[in-house]
Amino acid sequence: MHWYVDFVGRQHAFHTGGGQNGNMEAFFFFSTSKQYEYYSDFQVCNEVMGRKMLFFGTFDFLSRAVNTGTCMDRHGNNGNVWTATLQDKPGTSLTLELCAAPTGNIPFTVSAIGQFNYQNFERTVEFFGYYPGLPSAQYFLLPEECTS
Numbered sequence: 001m002h003w004y005v006d007f008v009g010r011q012h013a014f015h016t017g018g019g020q021n022g023n024m025e026a027f028f029f030f031s032t033s034k035q036y037e038y039y040s041d042f043q044v045c046n047e048v049m050g051r052k053m054l055f056f057g058t059f060d061f062l063s064r065a066v067n068t069g070t071c072m073d074r075h076g077n078n079g080n081v082w083t084a085t086l087q088d089k090p091g092t093s094l095t096l097e098l099c100a101a102p103t104g105n106i107p108f109t110v111s112a113i114g115q116f117n118y119q120n121f122e123r124t125v126e127f128f129g130y131y132p133g134l135p136s137a138q139y140f141l142l143p144e145e146c147t148s
Contacts (some may be wrong), residue, residue, distance in 0.1 A: 002123060003058075004135040010055045013097040015138045027142060030055035036146045045146035058110065061086060071099035073108035074126065080104075091118045106130060 022041030035048040065082035094114040
């Protein structure tokens with residue numbers, strides 16, 4: 001999976017491969033509250049309607065995080081865990097965790113753990129590479145099937 005975040009343009013793009021529905025690209029345009037899911041194996045694009053989306057930068061939560069322990073990357077390198085609880089009310093909670101190198105400049109994983117309407121969830125993104133800075137605009141171009 002590749003995850004691109006354009007903080008300036010307020011957009012995210014996820015490019016995944018090989019799931020049960022084949023290759024999928026997800027585009028989140030926070031300025032217009034539009035979201036698209038494109039399945040390239042089938043050349044099908046769906047616009048996801050009705051979601052009010054708040055923009056977040058990948059590491060925005062770190063200003064509220066505290067060091068909560070240690071962790072390791074997939075190669076056994078030691079790191080530190082930084083944790084922040086951003087929302088907490090009955091039936092809804094969100095805790096974000098970063099596992100990163102002790103220097104703080106190489107992320108290993110980011111996890112979102114929580115509950116929404118009393119349904120538990122956990123999602124983790126593992127970094128195989130991290131390149132700070134503005135990603136190329138090409139990663140946010142919608143396929144033709146999404147624009148017609």
